[in-house]
Amino acid sequence: MRDSTEFDVSDTLLGWYDRHAREMPWRIGPVDRLAGVMPDPYRVWLSEVMLQQTTVAAVHDYFVRFTSRWPTVNSLAAAEDGQVMGEWAGLGYYARARNLLKCARVVAFEHDGRFPDNYDALLKLPGIGPYTAAAIAAIAFDRPETVLDGNVERVMARFYDIHAPLPGSKPTLKVKAAALTPARRPGDYAQAVMDLGATICTPKSPACGICPLCSSCSARAADTQAELPRKVTKKPKPTRLGHVYIAQRNDGAMLLERRPDKGLLGGMLGWPGSDWSDTPPECPPFPAQWQEIPGEVRHTFTHFHLILRIWATELPSGSAPNDLIVMDKHQFKPSDLPTVMRKAFDLWRGH
DNA sequence: AAAACGTGGAG
DNA sequence: TCTCCAAGTTT
DSSP states (O other), X not given: OXXXXXXXXXXXXXXXXXXXXXXXXXXOOHHHHHTTOOOOHHHHHHHHHHTTTSOHHHHHHHHHHHHHHOOSHHHHHTSOHHHHHHHHTTSOOTHHHHHHHHHHHHHHHHSTTOOOOSHHHHHTSTTOOHHHHHHHHHHHHOOOOOOOOHHHHHHXXXXXXXXXXXXXXXXXXXXXXXXXXXXSSHHHHHHHHHHHHHHTSOSSSOOGGGOTTGGGOHHHHHTOGGGOSOBOOOOOOOEEEEEEEEEEETTSOEEEEEOOSSSTTTTOEEOOBOOOBSSXXXXXXXXXXXXXXXXXXXXXXXXXXXXXXXEEEEEOTTOOOTTOEEEOTTTOOGGGSOHHHHHHHHHHHHO
């Protein structure tokens, strides 16, 4: 039940947002929004998918490039898979890009190019989970849905001084967040809570002194804000090893492979090589005079560290070993590679 | 339901 | 160097 206190909180937050909203290329600011301007659902969807587990700073340029190249969901749906994966390269969590294309094609070909305007229908689409469905419904369609992302979890855990650890406390935090969600301006409200979490109620050293909710914050009163939200400790990351093989033809062409859609770096271009394990076997993709490049590539994934040895060889023009993609001098762009593969390329090039 | 899934910036 | 973690989703 929403009482007057909850109204005060969401109203205060909206007032703060009206004065301090950040500008972003996918956002309609509070002034325009109050004048009736609504955002393009395509741009809201694209930004929300890019922002999953990813900072605004990292997303910004990718969003501009994507929308410049594919301004509508229909144009994206018509794109080639490899083009989209290449444009996503470096942003991480590549399943997002595969699901992005699947989703664009469902919207284009089964929904006549228009995104569904409600939570339940959005949730059915590939790559759209509970957070993203609520975010699109609220931001693009002003539905009174409650977003629960890392920001909102942190703000709620602190505002209500909730010490139960995540992710178990998620349902409780969701109830608290839902009780605060206003019927008026739910889209701006969703962005307001997230902006507060991103700029004031930050994970480390929150700026309580300038927080609009300071006077009614339970963690502030108890001075527990620095230890909230609590989280279950995660497992340490093991270190794995691997070999990759970089072959260049005398005409400058590079030999790559397209990684399978399932698993790590799925769907992305990469150098052929071994599995990544404790004791990976040397396994050149074809017989040649392979030379080991001095040095190594170190890279950290979500759940393990990787040390990569790089091997190199040269081939005569015209040769095209089985199962490898030959990319000529002009086709090949290091920026199409996922970061770990680009690091391997950089070490090879610098050698 | 726990684990897989990227990367870069901050402290 | 190392840990944390950022507008999570899928299996």
